Amino acid sequence: MSSSGMGTDWIASRGTPLHGTLAVPGDKSVSHRAIMLASLADGTSRIEGFLEGEDARATEAIFRQLGVEIEVPGPGRRVVHGVGIDGLRAPDGPLDCGNAGTGMRLLAGLLAGQSFDSVLVGDASLSRRPMRRVTVPLARMGARIDTGEGGTPPLHIHGGAALQGVEITTEVASAQVKSALLLAGLYAAGTTTVREPHPTRDYTERMLQALGWPITFSPGYARLEGGQRLVARDIVVPADFSSAAFFIVAASVVPGSDLVLRRVGMNPRRTGLLHVLRAMGADVEETPAGEQGGEPVSDLRVRHAPLHGIEVPTEHVADMIDEFPALFVAAACATGTTVVRDAAELRVKESDRISAMAAGLRTLGAEVDETPDGATIHGGASLQKGTIESHGDHRIAMAFAIAAQRADGEVRIRDVDNVATSFPGFDALASGAGFGLRTAVPTV
Numbered sequence: 390m391s392s393s394g395m396g397t398d399w400i401a402s403r404g405t406p407l408h409g410t411l412a413v414p415g416d417k418s419v420s421h422r423a424i425m426l427a428s429l430a431d432g433t434s435r436i437e438g439f440l441e442g443e444d445a446r447a448t449e450a451i452f453r454q455l456g457v458e459i460e461v462p463g464p465g466r467r468v469v470h471g472v473g474i475d476g477l478r479a480p481d482g483p484l485d486c487g488n489a490g491t492g493m494r495l496l497a498g499l500l501a502g503q504s505f506d507s508v509l510v511g512d513a514s515l516s517r518r519p520m521r522r523v524t525v526p527l528a529r530m531g532a533r534i535d536t537g538e539g540g541t542p543p544l545h546i547h548g549g550a551a552l553q554g555v556e557i558t559t560e561v562a563s564a565q566v567k568s569a570l571l572l573a574g575l576y577a578a579g580t581t582t583v584r585e586p587h588p589t590r591d592y593t594e595r596m597l598q599a600l601g602w603p604i605t606f607s608p609g610y611a612r613l614e615g616g617q618r619l620v621a622r623d624i625v626v627p628a629d630f631s632s633a634a635f636f637i638v639a640a641s642v643v644p645g646s647d648l649v650l651r652r653v654g655m656n657p658r659r660t661g662l663l664h665v666l667r668a669m670g671a672d673v674e675e676t677p678a679g680e681q682g683g684e685p686v687s688d689l690r691v692r693h694a695p696l697h698g699i700e701v702p703t704e705h706v707a708d709m710i711d712e713f714p715a716l717f718v719a720a721a722c723a724t725g726t727t728v729v730r731d732a733a734e735l736r737v738k739e740s741d742r743i744s745a746m747a748a749g750l751r752t753l754g755a756e757v758d759e760t761p762d763g764a765t766i767h768g769g770a771s772l773q774k775g776t777i778e779s780h781g782d783h784r785i786a787m788a789f790a791i792a793a794q795r796a797d798g799e800v801r802i803r804d805v806d807n808v809a810t811s812f813p814g815f816d817a818l819a820s821g822a823g824f825g826l827r828t829a830v831p832t833v
């Protein structure tokens with residue numbers, strides 16, 4: 390235990406310019422969906438590039454509890470013996486999604502269509518996150534799901550509900566909500582149609598199609614019929630753009646850096662940060678490197694460049710929703726002011742990311758004004774040493790590891806164990822590239 394009594398702390402400080410060629414781990418969103426859909430398919434699917442992070446592993450453990458045999462032939466590899474669309478069996482106890490909002494929300498839809506009851510639980514952070522965004526529209530399909538008080542987990546899902554396809558326009562732009570409805574739609578009578586206020590990542594749609602389920606989709610729209618079958622297929626998980634994002638920002642802000650990130654997943658619903666960083670002056674050279682698992686992948690060469698603040702165009706917000714912690718750091722290191730709007734969703738992620746980033750950056754000496762749906766970050770101040778609370782949020786921890794590369798003095802980042810949910814091995818990869826980053830020596 391660290392002196393915080395909450396888990397491991399990092400001590401991060403200026404390192405050297407970032408150099409080398411890195412490969413970041415597999416995509417979290419795709420890894421969850423690969424386990425889920427391969428489990429429901431007829432036949433055996435091999436998954437390559439599976440993210441060995443706690444979130445995806447929690448989903449894997451849940452499908453084992455639901456009666457699916459999953460082999461682990463090596464790191465990042467899984468062999469899933471699908472049980473067919475109606476082959477899941479009643480679990481022997483609560484299903485623990487850990488920290489994973491994606492796991493819980495997608496499973497809410499999928500389990501609503503089963504014949505048996507199930508209970509979804511999560512860790513302290515997940516237990517605070519809003520679930521009515523899925524349970525309310527799922528109820529319109531006939532699902533019966535009880536939430537805790539305030540619409541939070543645990544979720545008690547009553548089996549045996551006769552689901553009915555509906556036409557829904559989601560209130561928030563959320564791939565998790567859309568996916569929950571589509572997964573319930575697999576078990577519904579008739580057609581399920583989902584429209585979104587802004588297009589979100591379409592991995593569920595793409596993977597359903599790849600596994601043979603007829604589906605029509607375009608940005609912001611998806612439609613499918615219940616009562617079909619999925620056919621097993623090998624799935625290659627591309628490298629996670631959201632993990633690469635920390636290195637893209639780091640190399641942009643650390644003088645002298647020249648870093649290559651290999652074969653990064655470039656789904657256009659994920660790469661909003663690149664548009665914004667380039668508009669801020671970043672130097673990112675993109676070399677397409679074919680496809681992986683039906684997704685475009687590119688090698689990205691990132692060289693340090695002076696950044697300037699901008700108003701983040703709101704049309705990019707959904708396409709970079711997980712990248713704001715890193716963007717806040719880029720903005721603090723830029724000259725001028727960066728304005729983020731229309732991003733209230735950041736307040737209901739693994740932590741309230743607007744307030745966590747604003748508080749942490751202020752601790753390091755930056756000026757940040759919070760607004761209900763974003764922030765104004767005044768760049769250019771030289772960052773100082775300080776102690777940062779990660780709030781148990783992996784992306785806050787990694788974002789401040791970058792900020793520390795520009796700080797005068799040591800930055801202690803508290804409670805970083807959660808980095809293992811999405812990016813196991815971040816510290817080793819970062820140190821190897823030139824970050825000043827080590828685990829704090831426990832003081833208690």
Ligand code: S3P
Nearest residue numbers: 418491562563564565566710711
């Ligand atoms: C995800 C969707 C996003 C994202 C999360 C992963 C997914 O959440 O923040 O990390 O895999 O569908 P929302 O759907 O809540 O925007």
